[in-house]
Amino acid sequence: MNVINKESFDISRRRFLIGAGAATSLALFGVNPIVKAMDKAGYTTTASVNSGQWVATTCNGCTSFCAKQVYVQQGRALHIRGNEFSKVHGTSSCPRQYIALQEQYDPDRLAQPVLRTNPKKGRDIDPQFKPISWDSAIALIADKIMALRESNETHKYVALRGRYSELSDVLIKNFTQVIGSPNDITHSALCAEADKLGSFFTEGDWGYRQYDIQDTRYILSFGVDPLSANRQVSYYCSEWGNTLDKAQVAIVDPRYSASAAKADEWLPIEPGQDGALGLALAHQVLVLGGWHKPFVGDFNDGINRFIANRDVDENTFNELHTHGLVHWWNSVLKTCTPEWAEPLCGISKQQIERLAIKLVDAAPRVQIWRSRGVQMQHRGAYTAMTLHALNGLLGAIDQEGGVLKWNSVPANKIPSSKKYVDEIGANGLKHEKIDRRGRLEFPALKEGKSGGGVVTNAVAQSILEADPYLPKVVLGYFNNFSFSAPGAKRWEEALTKVDFVAHITTNVSEFSWYADLLLPAPHFMFERWGIQKTSGNRYSQLSITQPLVPAMGEIHEDECGIPWLIAKELASRGFTEPLDYLTQEFRDPETGKSPTSPQEIAEYATKIVTQPLWDPQMYKSGDRFSGWEEFRQKGIWNSEPYLFRARWSHMKTATKKFEFYSDTLKLALEKHAKKHHVGVDEVMQATGYTATGEKAFMPHYEPPFRYGDPKQYPLLLVDHKSRLNREGRSANTPWYQNNLDIDPGSRKNADVAKINPIDANALGIQDGDPITITSEQGSIHCTASLFEGVRPGTIAKAYGQGHWAYGRIASDKFGAKARGGNNNELLPPAYERLSGSSAFYGQIGVRVEKA
Template sequence: MKQMNIGGSEDHGGSTRISRRTFVKGAAVTGAGLAMGGPTLRALSTDTAHAAPGVMQGEWKSSFCTGCTTWCSLQVFVVNGRAIKMRGHEHSQTNSTYCCPRAHLALQQLYDPDRVKTPMKRTNPNKGKNEDPGFVPVSWDEALDMLADKIMELRDNRETHKFVLFRGRYTAVNSMFYSSVPRIIGSPNNISHSSICAEAEKMRYFLDGQWAYMQYDMPRTRYVLSWGADPLVANRQVSTALRDWGEVLDNARICSIEPRLSGTGSKCDEWLPVKPGYDGALACAMAHVILTEGMWYKPFVGDFKDGENRFVQGETVDEDTFEENHTHGLVRWWNLHVKDTTPEWAEKLCEVPADQIRRVALGFADAAPRCMVWVGGGPGMQPRGSYASMATYALNGLTGGIDNEGGVLAYNSNNYHGLPSHDDFIDSIAEEGNQKEKIDQRGRLEWPNLARGVSGGGVNTNNVADAMLDEDPYLPKVGMGYFANFNFSCPGTQRWAEAMKKFEFFAHMTTHASEMSWYADVVLPVKNCMYEQWATLSHSSHRHTSAAISSPMVDSIWDAKAMETEIPWMLAEKLAERGFDNLLNFYKTFKDPETGREPTTGEELDLYSLKIRTQRYWDPSKHQGGDRFNSWDEFKEVGCWNSDEYEYRHRWSNMGTKTGKFEFYSETLKEALEKHAERHNVSVDRVLEVCNYEARGEMAFIPHHENPYEWGDPEEYPFKFVDYKSRLNREGRSANCAWYNEMKDVDPGDRPYEDVAKLNPRDAERLGVKDGDKIRLTTPIGNIVTTAALWEGCMPGTVAKCFGQGHWAYGRYASKVFGQEPHGANNNDIIPADNDRLSGSTAFYGHIRLKVEKV
C-alpha cells in the first residue's frame, strides 16, 4: 500500500536509503520549520517580552503529556499558530518546569506528515497482514454512516452485546465515550489497555488498600530500592525524578534491582542484578534479615511485649507475644514463610550474593522510616507475579515507609467534578445486552482479575484475542478502537492478527495508521489531545496533584476530530437520524456550567465536558480544596490546578484493607479469594491450582516467593529474555519520530538507528557472536532477527532488548517498507501470551526462555 493511501502524501517506499544527515535535517524541518513557519531561533527564547524587532513572538500555552501514565503538566510555546517548544508547567507543584524527552518527541508526532489526514475506508474485503487494505479517502459523513448502520443492525437483531470498544490511552473525560457509548448501545464490552500496563503493581491493595499508582517522597528519602522500576526513564514520576534525583543522590543511598543495568541503575550507588523471576526470593530474604536483626520500624509495626526479639531463623513465634500498632499479621507471615528465607537460601535462587542481600537490607532498614521500595512492573508482571509484587512492597511496611516522610505516598485527590450519568438513557434493548458476559472472560474461575478485591473486577485485555478466536462467550461483530494498537503492544501478536480478521466491521480512531488500522474497515483521524482540543489529565508527585488542561492552541492541519467528544457526538447524530437518539440526548445533558447552554456541535461538547470536569477548580461555589480560581477565564489563563499538600501518616490504621491496617497476612486477599472461590463452588486451593500458582492453604494470603513459571525447556532455551522500555518511548508510538532513531543511544547499551539485543560478553564469546552480528532470538512461540550488542550491563544468562521498534505499519521511519517490512523487531512477537491471573496483569517478564543463534 502506498504511503499516500494513509493520508495523501507521496510514496516513500525508498526513504530508508537516505543518509543520516538528510534524515535529521528532514526531522528538523518537520519538527521546527513546518511548525514555526520558518522563524529564527530567537523565537525559541522564553524571553518574548524583549524580542528583537522582526522576530516572531510567541506565547506559552498550558497542556499535559500523554507519553506515559505520568501525565505531567506541560506548557507549549506557540508561535503564529505553530507549536515549537515544550517545557514543564511553571504553575505545577508536581513536575514544575521539568519534563522528560517524551514531551519533546510529541512535537514530531503533531507535525508528522505520516499522520492520517482524512477518514479512509477499506476497499479490499480480505483482511490479513499480507493483504493491502486499499484504503481510499472518504468524507466523515460516509465513514460514520457506515458505522452507524452496523450499530443499528446489532440493535435491530438484539445483538448489541456484540459491539466492542477498545481503549488505549485517554483523557479525564473518557467515561463519556468509553463507559457511556457501549452501555447506551447495549454492550458490556468496553475493553481498556489497563492489564497490559501495570495491574500487578497495584496488588499492594491487599497490603495497604490502594488499588492505584503511588507517589514517592524523593526529596526527604534516605534510601531507595528501585525494584523492577526505572524512575529516570520509563516508570511513573519520570519528570519529577529528573527534577529530584540530584538531591536524592546527595542525601540517600540508591540501589537498583533489575537483571540489566537500567538508566536509573547507571545513576545509583549499587546494582543488584537479580535473576529474572526471583524478585520474591530476594525480597523475602531482606525481610528475614530486617526481622532477625530487630531492625523493623517499631512505631509503625509494633514490638514484642517484653522487648525481646524472638525472630530467630527457623523458629516459630507465638503471635500473642507481639503487639502490633498499625500492621496486621506480621508474626503469622514470619511463621508461614519468612523464618526460613535466609540470604543464603535466596542466593541460590536469585543469584544475588548473600552478603550483598544482608548489607543492603540492613542499610535500608537503618534509614527507616525515610526509605522506600519503588516497585515497578518487573517483579509483578510475571505469570506468578502478584506474590512477588506484594513481597517487595511489604518491605515498605516493615520499615514504616508508608505515608511517611521520605517514603511511599498515595495519590492526592484530583478533585475532578463528575460527569453526567448515562443511566436514564439505557433502554430495554440495551439493558438486555448489558447483562451478557464480557468478551474478555473476566471473573471466570481461571480469571479472578481481583481489581479492588472484586472477582472479575479488572480487565483482561490480551485474552480478548483468544476469546474472539474461540468465539467464547461469543464472537463480536462490530468494534471501535481509539488510542490503541493491541496488535503491536500485546504479547503473542499473531493471535491479534487472526482475531481482528473476524470483525464484520471495525473503526479505528488514530493519529497514525498502525497495525490495528490494517484490519479496520474505516480509519478515522483524531486530534492530538496535547495541542488540538480541550482536554485535561492529572498527575501526583511532590505531595501534590496537578491537573493541567490543553486547548486548541495550534492551527489545524489535518481533518481530525477529538476522539472522546467530537467523534461520539457525530456518531450520536447519525444514530439519531436512524431513530435511536438516546446517545445524542445524553450528550445534550453536558451543559455549559457557566451559561446552561446545551451543546449543539462536537466542538461545544468538547469544551463543555472539560468545563464540567474542572468545575471544582474554577467555580468558587464548587471548590473542594487546592488552588482557588474565581472564574473559568482565570483558570483557563493559568491552565493548571494544584491540590493541597499531602498529609503524612493520615492513613496509618486507616487503610482501605479489611483490618484498616497494613496487612502482612492479608485478610483482604483472603476475603477476595474466598468470594471468588465461592462464586465457582470450589476451594481457594482449587482457584490457585487453576490459575497456575504454587501457594496452597494459608500461603495464599501472604507475600511470598513462587518459583517462576517459564515458557521453554532450559536445555533448548538456555537464556532468559529481558524486555524493557526506552526513555524515548511514548509507549509504542515513538518509532516514527526521527529524533527517536537519532538519539536511541540515550538508553544504556542501545545505538542510534539500530534495534539491538544485548548480550553479556561472556555469553557472546561462548556463542561465537561478535558485536554487530545478526542474531536470531527464538522462544517457544516464534523468532525475530536483530543485531547483537555486547554489553556488560546485561547479566550473564539473559538477553535484554528494548520494546518499541518492529512496526510494520506506522510510518516511513517506523518501518522499512510501510505495510510490509518492519524496522527492527517487536519484542511481543516472541513473548508468549500469559498472565498473572490474580491481578489480571499481562506477563512481560520472568517467564520467557529463548535461544540465541548467529545468523
C-alpha cells in the same frame, strides 16, 4: 484506487496523509527542524520574532502526564517546557516531550477518514484504503450499530481503549453502555494492574504510589528505571542528583539501566526472582530487630524473638498499625533466610545481609520501589505484595522520605449514562464481558471484586474461539494491540474474524491494517481537550490539554466529539438515547448551553469534570481560581501538600491496618471461590499459583514459571522500555531513531538486543552482528550489542521497534517489512490472573543465533 500500494505508496498516500516530505534529514532537538518539517509538509513558516505565546497543555508521552506549556507562534507549536505552576515537577522536563513536536507534524499522519476496499485481510495484503467523507464514515458506523440493535446483538459491539484522557469514559464506557454493550475494554491489564494489586491487598489502595525523594535516606528499586520509564520522569530527571547527595540508591535489575548508572549499587538479579530477594530482606530485617516499632509494634517485653527457623508466640507481640506480622513470620518468613534466597535470585548472602542493614539504618525514611517487571509475571502478585510489605515493615508507609499514596483530587466524574439505556440496551448489558473477567481462571480482583478488573489480552482469544461470542463490531481507540500485547500475532488473526473494525488513530498502525474504517485522531498534546491526573513531590495535580494549533487535516475531537457525531446520526434513525445523554448531561456549567458540535461537547466535558477545581462556589481544597478562564490559562490545579501518617489504622483494608496477613485478599478469594462453588485452593490452581491453604493470603515465594525448555531456549529475555518511547508512538520520528543510544548499550538508528560478551562469545556472535531471537511464541530479527551491563544468561531488548506499519521511518518498508523486531512477538500470551495483567516478564526462554 489502490491507496496504500506498497510499490506506489509515496504517491498515493497524499490522498489521505498530511504531506509527502520524509523529513529524515532533521537535526536533533531544536526549533528550526520543526519549521523545516512544516515547510516540507506544505505549511507557511513566515513568523516574526517573539510573536508567539506559551499555552498550557499536558504531555501524554508516558504515565507521568506532566503539565506542559507549548510555545505557539502563528498557529504552530514550536517549543515545549514544563508548566511553571506545577508543584509536582515544575519546569522540569524529559526528552519525550520534544518528540511530540515531530509526532504532531509527522507527514505520515492520517488526515481524513479512509475505507478499506479489499475484503481480504492479512499482514501481506494491501487494504487498498480510499478516502471517504466524515459523513459517510459516521453513517457506516451508525449502520453497524443499528443492525446490532435490530438483531438484539448489541453485546457484540466492543470498544477497545489504548492511551486516553479522563474524558475517555464518554467514548469507551458510557457511549458503549447506552448502545447496550458491556464491552468497554481498556488497556489497563497491559499497563499495571498487578502493581495496584500489591498495594490494595496490603494497604487498601488500588492505585499508584508517589515516592518522597526529598527526605529519603535509602532507595531500593526493583526493576524501576525512574530516569527512563516511571511516573514523574521529568521530576526525577531534575531531582535525582540532589537525591544522590542525601541518600543511597540501589537498583535491582538484570539490566544496567540509566538509573543503575546513576546509583550507588547495581544488583543484577536472576529474572523472575525478585520475590525471593524481598522475602529474604524481610526475614533479615526482623532478625536484626529493625522493623519500625512506632508503626508495626513490638514484643511485650521488648525482647526480639524473630530467630531463623523458629516459631513465635503471637500473644507475645503487640501490633499497632499493622496486622498479621507474627502469622506471616511463622507461615512464611522464618525459613526465608539469605542462604535460602542466594541460589534462587543470584544475589549473595553477604549482599542481602548488607542491604538489610542499610534498610534498617535508614528506616523509616526508605523506599522500596517496584516495577512492571517484578509484578507482571505469571505468578507476580505475591512479589508485588512482598515488596510493598517490606515498605510496611520498615515504617515507610505515609512517612516523610517514604512511600505515599496519591493526594485526592476533588474533581467530578463523567456524568452517568445509566438512565439512558433502553430495553434493547439493557438486554445487551446482561451478557458476559468479552474479556472473560470473573471466570474461575480470571479473578481480575480490582478493589477485591471478582471480575472487577479487566483482562485486555484475553479478548483476542475470545474472538478466535468465539467464546463467549464472536463480536461483530470492534471500535479501537488509540490502541495498537496487534503490536503492544504479548502474543501480538494473535490479534492479527482475531481481527480477520470480525465483520467490521473501526480504528481511531493518528497513524496507520498494525491494528489499522486489519480495520475496515480509519478515523483520524487529533494529537493528544496539541489538538484536543482532555484531562490528566498525576502525583509526585508530595502533591497531586490535574492538568488539561486543549486545542493549541489548527488540526493537521480533517480531524474531529475523539473522546467526546466522535460519540457526538455518531449519536446525531443514530438519532436521525430513531435511536435518540445516545444524543439525549450527550445533550442533557454535558451542558456548559457556566451558561447552561447544550453542546452543538464535537468541539463544544469536548470543552463542556472538560469544564464539567474540573468545575470543583475552578469554580469559586465549589472550592474544596488546593489551588484557588477566579473561574474557568484563569484555570484554562494556567492549565493545572495542585492539591494541598501530603498529610503524613493520617492513614495509619485508617486504611481501606478489612482490618483498617496495613496487612501482612491479608484479610482483604482472603475475603476476595473466598468470594470468588464461592461464586464458582469451589475452594480457594482450586482458585489458586486455576490461576497457576502453587500456594495452598493460608499462604494464599500472605506474601510468599512463588517459583517463576519458565517458558521454553532451557536446552532449546537457554537465555532469558529481559524486556525493557526506552527513555524515548512515547507510549509506543514515537518510532516514526527521526529524533527517536537518532537518539536511541541514550539508553545504556543501545545504538542510534538500530534495534539492538544487549547480550553479555560471555554469552556472545559462546554463541560465536560479535558486536553488530544481525541476529535472530526465537522463543516458543515466535522469532524476530535485530542487531547484537555486546554489553557487560546485562546479567550473563539473559538478553535485554527495549520495546518500541519492530513496526511494519505506522510510517516510513518506523518501518523498514511500510506495510511490508519491519524495522527490527517487536518483543511482543516473542512473549507468550500469559497472565497474572489474580489482577488480570498480561505477563511481559519473568522467565521467557529464548534462543539467539546469527541471522
